[in-house]
Amino acid sequence: MNLSTDCQSPVIVALDFNDINTAKSLVSQLKPNQCRLKVGKEMFTLLGPEWVKYLVGEGFDVFLDLKFHDIPNTVNKAVAAAAKLGVWMVNVHASGGGDMIKAAKEACLDADKSPLLTAVTILTSMDERQFVQVYSNEISIKEQVQKLALLAQNSGADGVVCSAKEAVMLRKIVNKEFQLVTPGIRPAGASLDDQKRVMTPANAISAGVDYLVIGRPITQSENPSLSLMQINDSLKG
Numbered sequence: 473m474n475l476s477t478d479c480q481s482p483v484i485v486a487l488d489f490n491d492i493n494t495a496k497s498l499v500s501q502l503k504p505n506q507c508r509l510k511v512g513k514e515m516f517t518l519l520g521p522e523w524v525k526y527l528v529g530e531g532f533d534v535f536l537d538l539k540f541h542d543i544p545n546t547v548n549k550a551v552a553a554a555a556k557l558g559v560w561m562v563n564v565h566a567s568g569g570g571d572m573i574k575a576a577k578e579a580c581l582d583a584d585k586s587p588l589l590t591a592v593t594i595l596t597s598m599d600e601r602q603f604v605q606v607y608s609n610e611i612s613i614k615e616q617v618q619k620l621a622l623l624a625q626n627s628g629a630d631g632v633v634c635s636a637k638e639a640v641m642l643r644k645i646v647n648k649e650f651q652l653v654t655p656g657i658r659p660a661g662a663s664l665d666d667q668k669r670v671m672t673p674a675n676a677i678s679a680g681v682d683y684l685v686i687g688r689p690i691t692q693s694e695n696p697s698l699s700l701m702q703i704n705d706s707l708k709g
C-alpha cells in the first residue's frame with residue numbers, strides 16, 4: 473500500500489529552516505490537502521526523526537530528501553528506517569547503482585506503508601566543468617541524466633529528481649507512470665534567489681513534471697498560504 477493523503481496539489485514545500493519555531497509557524501499556515509512537505513539534510517540533522525513524525529502527525533505527506541548513497545545493505549536499512557517514520561517519499565542517488573536502487577525499493581515494498589522511491593540523476597548544481605571532474609568527457613550531462621533515469625526506472629524506482637529543463641527529454645524515454653520531481657521552480661515575477669535555470673509551475677507541469685519542489689517563494693513569503701494558493705490556482709485548467 474502506498475502512503476498518501478488526499479493532497480491534489482503537485483507542490484512540495486521545501487522546509488529549509490534552521491530553527492523549529494519558524495518552521496512550525498510556517499507549517500501551521502499550510503494545509504495537508506494543499507501541499508506536501510520536504511525535509512532535507514539541514515532540518516533532519518538539526519531536529520531528527522521526531523520532526524518528521526511531527527509533520528506526518530499533522531497529516532502531511534512528507535518527502536524525506538536525504539539522498540542516500542551507500543552500499544546496498546546500508547541503503548536498504550536506511551530506507552526501512554525512513555519508511556517506519558511514515559514518510560510518503562524517500563530518495564537515493566541513482567549513481568549508487570542498480571543494486572543499491574533495488575535494495576532501496578525492497579525496503580519500500582517491505583514497509584507497512586510503502587513510500588515512493590525517487591532517485592537523483594545529476595545534481596542541477598553541476599555544470600560542465602564539474603561534471604567532467606567526475607564523469608567521462610565523452611558523455612554529456614543530458615546523456616548521463618537519461619542513462620541514470622533509465623537505470624533508476626529499470627531498478628524499480630518510482631521516479632527521479634531532476635531539472636524541469638530535462639522533463640521534456642525524460643518524458644520521451646521513461647514510462648508514463650514514472651514520476652518527475654523538480655526543484656528550481658519560480659512563479660512568474662518571483663525572486664530567483666540562487667536558482668539559475670528556473671521554470672514557472674505551469675510550464676513545468678506542461679513539460680511533464682509531476683511534483684514541483686518549491687521553497688523560498690512560499691516559505692519566505694509574507695503570506696505563505698496565499699502564495700501557495702496562487703501557485704495552485706495557476707495550475708488549474
Ligand code: C5P
Pocket residue numbers: 486487488512595596597655656657665667685686687688689
Ligand atoms: O527555495 P527553493 O525553491 O530554491 O528551494 C529548492 C529546494 O530544492 C531546496 O530544498 C534545495 O535544496 C532543493 N534542491 C534544489 N536543486 C536540486 C536539488 C534539490 O534546489 N538540484
